[in-house]
Amino acid sequence: MARQQLFDPWPSPTFSFVLDESVLLRPIGGREVHAEQLQNLLRIGSLRAVELQxxxxxxxxxxxMDGPFNLLTVKKGEQVAYVEIHTYPRLITDAEEVRVLSERYxxxxxxxxxxNESLGLIEKLRGQL
Known part of the structure; x- marks a missing residue:
């Protein structure tokens, strides 16, 4: 919940997400929670500073295919990456490693x-619950 407050300040930082469709299909928490999660993604994906794919x-x-990763651009314009696999976090600051992940993104x-197609798909999945 605390992370969602990142969307509140004005001007908001910009966000870009790519979610695998499989995570939208898994009803973690049951049907009602799943529907709420999809609705929340629709809300967040509709924000001006958010691009959700x-x-x-x-x-x-x-x-x-190797797993998820996060790219962050700090205030000075430099990029760093963050990966966490099975609770083993790793902050990547090496310019070449970050470049490879940036290209991959x-x-x-x-x-x-x-x-817009992504939000349409999420809406369709929510309607099927």
């Missing part, structure tokens, strides 16, 4: 649904 399940391969965005 879904990577469809029909993509045979995609650039994040660009490819992810290119292969994912456009933001």
């Amino acid at each position: 879904v990577m469809p399940m029909d993509r045979e391969e995609q650039p994040s 660009g490819l992810l965005r290119a292969q994912a649904l456009r933001p």
